[in-house]
Amino acid sequence: MYLYDQHDRQIAAERVEQFRDQTRRALAGELAEDEFLPLRLQNGLYVQRLAPMLRIAVPYGMLRSDQLRRLARICRDYDKGYAHFTTRQNVQLNWPALEDVPDILAELAEVEMHANQTSGNCIRNTTTDQFSGVQDDEIADPRPYCEIIRQWSTFHPEFAFLPRKFKVAVNASEHSDRAAIQVHDIGLQLVRSENGELGFRVHVGGGLGRTPMVGPVIRDYLPEKDLLTYLEAVLRVYNRYGRRDNKFKARIKILVKALTPEGFAEKVEAEWAHIKDSPTQLTGEAIEKFQTYFTEPAYQQVPDVADILATQRFENRPFDQWIAQNVDTHKKPGYAIVTLTMKKTGTPPGDVSDRQLEQIADLADDYSFGEARVTHQQNAVLADVRKDRLYDLWQAISPMGFGTANLNKLTDVICCPGGDYCSLANAKSIPVAEAIQRKFEDLDYLYDIGDLDLNISGCMNACGHHHVGNIGVLGVDKKGQEFYQISLGGSSHHDAAIGKILGPSFARDAMPDVIKSIVDVYIDNRTQEEAFLDTYRRIGIDPFKERVYA
Amino acid sequence: MPEVIAKDGSMTNDEWVVVQRPADGESLDLPDKPALIPADLWLAGKDHFQGDKSIGVWFDSHQEPEILEGLVNEVDVIAVNFPKFADGRGYSIARLLRERLGYKNELRAIGDVLLDQLQFMKRCGFDRFVLRSDKNAEEAARCLNFFSQGYQAATDTDIPLFRRRAS
Numbered sequence: 001m002y003l004y005d006q007h008d009r010q011i012a013a014e015r016v017e018q019f020r021d022q023t024r025r026a027l028a029g030e031l032a033e034d035e036f037l038p039l040r041l042q043n044g045l046y047v048q049r050l051a052p053m054l055r056i057a058v059p060y061g062m063l064r065s066d067q068l069r070r071l072a073r074i075c076r077d078y079d080k081g082y083a084h085f086t087t088r089q090n091v092q093l094n095w096p097a098l099e100d101v102p103d104i105l106a107e108l109a110e111v112e113m114h115a116n117q118t119s120g121n122c123i124r125n126t127t128t129d130q131f132s133g134v135q136d137d138e139i140a141d142p143r144p145y146c147e148i149i150r151q152w153s154t155f156h157p158e159f160a161f162l163p164r165k166f167k168v169a170v171n172a173s174e175h176s177d178r179a180a181i182q183v184h185d186i187g188l189q190l191v192r193s194e195n196g197e198l199g200f201r202v203h204v205g206g207g208l209g210r211t212p213m214v215g216p217v218i219r220d221y222l223p224e225k226d227l228l229t230y231l232e233a234v235l236r237v238y239n240r241y242g243r244r245d246n247k248f249k250a251r252i253k254i255l256v257k258a259l260t261p262e263g264f265a266e267k268v269e270a271e272w273a274h275i276k277d278s279p280t281q282l283t284g285e286a287i288e289k290f291q292t293y294f295t296e297p298a299y300q301q302v303p304d305v306a307d308i309l310a311t312q313r314f315e316n317r318p319f320d321q322w323i324a325q326n327v328d329t330h331k332k333p334g335y336a337i338v339t340l341t342m343k344k345t346g347t348p349p350g351d352v353s354d355r356q357l358e359q360i361a362d363l364a365d366d367y368s369f370g371e372a373r374v375t376h377q378q379n380a381v382l383a384d385v386r387k388d389r390l391y392d393l394w395q396a397i398s399p400m401g402f403g404t405a406n407l408n409k410l411t412d413v414i415c416c417p418g419g420d421y422c423s424l425a426n427a428k429s430i431p432v433a434e435a436i437q438r439k440f441e442d443l444d445y446l447y448d449i450g451d452l453d454l455n456i457s458g459c460m461n462a463c464g465h466h467h468v469g470n471i472g473v474l475g476v477d478k479k480g481q482e483f484y485q486i487s488l489g490g491s492s493h494h495d496a497a498i499g500k501i502l503g504p505s506f507a508r509d510a511m512p513d514v515i516k517s518i519v520d521v522y523i524d525n526r527t528q529e530e531a532f533l534d535t536y537r538r539i540g541i542d543p544f545k546e547r548v549y550a
Numbered sequence: 551m552p553e554v555i556a557k558d559g560s561m562t563n564d565e566w567v568v569v570q571r572p573a574d575g576e577s578l579d580l581p582d583k584p585a586l587i588p589a590d591l592w593l594a595g596k597d598h599f600q601g602d603k604s605i606g607v608w609f610d611s612h613q614e615p616e617i618l619e620g621l622v623n624e625v626d627v628i629a630v631n632f633p634k635f636a637d638g639r640g641y642s643i644a645r646l647l648r649e650r651l652g653y654k655n656e657l658r659a660i661g662d663v664l665l666d667q668l669q670f671m672k673r674c675g676f677d678r679f680v681l682r683s684d685k686n687a688e689e690a691a692r693c694l695n696f697f698s699q700g701y702q703a704a705t706d707t708d709i710p711l712f713r714r715r716a717s
Contacts, residue, residue, distance in 0.1 A: 005715070015696075157671075158642055
């Protein structure tokens, strides 16, 4: 469980009153539109194509059942009965009225939620692996460090008006990177030193958008107690020297590139030398205190059900497929991590109705100590499910549409809201996702293809993270017509890479067949153990080009 | 006469005038009243200006406060200009003046200074604010005090919340 204390509650309540006051002054004309803009953005409020959009923070993706139920009620009372899970572990409302937003924030604060810094040119919410604290291969639980960063960055007086937005992600697993840290402004990988002490490898200057880049390492090892002073040094260098003359060149990656990673690191080290030993340096006691904010549930001794599970899997193929695809290993014997897939064909990726939010809340209460998590792949997770209850759970979720056994498969599409909702989009993304999902409905075929990240963005802002999809799709506008450009070979994991553009773009109708041709080239060329990305890296882009543009 | 807001939201008036940077080849045109001149020009004319209590300096947002290292307390007033309120460099300049260079005297925010930014400015070490003239100074006290505490250390407190919690 993620715990708030009285200080957090007080600051959240004060923030609601501040935003109420700001909204009142904006509606009364005392704040000009351009003056209100950064204030509302730093509170997650966009003004979009059809209505305002409110982005609510879900720190570390963790939601208690009472928070899920409150979100459901807010969707019903203030919106059209559904919300959207984003690619950065946030929840968005698509249709709130501007004047209702202070009341929505007050309702959120009652359940210890907020929309702080979910947008705007400030330090955004810190994200991490959705399996944090329960997976079996993490170096340490990353969430206490994320919370240390959240508290430090919340209303930081020096960094409220940065050149551009700033995103931090933390990863703790040695073998996987579900937080995509190398495509963040700062990516922190938890590591242990030779003496066994905890620290971070620091990447700075990764990012997607117009100039996609994999973040270079600027420090191999940062002791954990130096986390905040070092971040403060990075941010101060960026705040002072990041470009402010051109919005498209204002991200920290441009500064890192201009100075070179070595030159940037030198500047940071010089700044850090001054503040390293300031009271912002963490203490062992403080880190321990932050660890107590993430309590372990009361795990029980679960009887060994290996034999029963094996029989259930043998007798029931869909259950077997679901276990194989959607259930992960837990650090505690007798428990499993279950991903509830939200990508049933025909459902816009990430969209979730008020009823579904309540269903997830009920499932969390019945199966997972009252807590669920949202993932940056736009699915939900029950992190602590007893293995002897997996079959019950599977039966419960199948009619709800959460049991599609396609996790990390091609139809588990990551997708932004696109031109259906977003005023920035050049093209629709959701109908493309759906058409592709229909093409790959046969599960045996889907499993034969294996793990494959398909990411779709409706514009260059890359909310669907198309650059890091093994197959990436970008919506582009050509003389008022929607077209789709494909890139291949991207990855957001430890082997992070930016995809390479295949060639000229395609009309929407052609997309399912184009994706099919790309997959065919992989199947024709792969060796037995190769995933899509391995084959692509071995044979290069040309065989794909030849087939697709034949 | 500029209306100046203090840290507690109270209002005062004073005579300090901001002298703009002269065009190339022109010399500084100093008024009869106390004047804030560009910091680099003060440094260039240090022998002349040092000890003159009616002369203070101002920094623009792209300038580096480090140029006055060892000299900051030679003036009674330093101002930092916010050319646009969304230009956040002035916050770093203020903290560096206070925390790195040890500046003890008055630090004033000038330029595109609006109400909702005052809380951040105060935490970064500003103690006087010249609000943009179309803004209502009566609201300043409220806008300075929405929050009873902050999470992080800054110029106003060097004790972050995690240390206060621990004690």
